[in-house]
Amino acid sequence: MSKIKLLCLPYAGGSAQVFLDWKRDLHADIELIPVELPGRGKRFGEPLRSDFNELVEDIYQSIKNEINSGPYFFFGHSMGSLIVFEVMRRLKVENQPMPMCCIFSGKNPPHVSLRNHIHELDDEEFLAKIFGYGGIPAEMLTNKELASxxxxxxxxxxxxxxxYEPPAEREQMDCPFIVFYGTEDSYVSTDLVKEWSLYTTGGCEWYAYNGGHFFIQEQREQVIKQLNSILDGIKTRL
Structure with a gap:
């Protein structure tokens, strides 16, 4: 049997390179494909996309070949989850192959808007706000070159x-959803996260992990163990 592709999309400010070290602990029949966003990592020289629709179009175009060459599933963390959701809507419209499963991590469902808009703050205030999310190196606050x-x-x-503007109607996908969230994540509601189920006809499961917004780093071993278990379940349906 061919490998099952795991397409991983990172959080805001992150690079797909954060997923590279997962490879050594994922089952051998998972082909890890970190999906890089424009303007960072191996795509550092490309222009950034501050319009969400343009960002989704960029990612859709970059993965089309991957999803047309065998079974695959998505993993997105935080902003990556929202990108995955909108890419799936595009896949549905274009009648492209849908994933065997979709894993949303560290994100409220699309209709739950962010409480605060911080992108217009000055640098000092903005840094202070994003530092509260965790996952940001402390030297970012003092190293001007790194911050630039x-x-x-x-x-x-x-x-x-x-x-980002969510779809006016809660369009449903014919694809199983799985949701990961941190029990101490102040940016994700343990109640509202259940409403991801509104967007699928394929069933929805939830897995809670001890930790905050970046529980995928704090609980790396448990997260990868669960990904391997999900893969085992997918293989039985192929």
């Missing part, structure tokens, strides 16, 4: 997600 590289990326990402 990182700030435009994460500001662009926050502009994209803060100005």
């Amino acid at each position: 590289i990182f700030l435009p990326i994460i500001r662009s990402d926050f502009q994209a997600i803060e100005l």
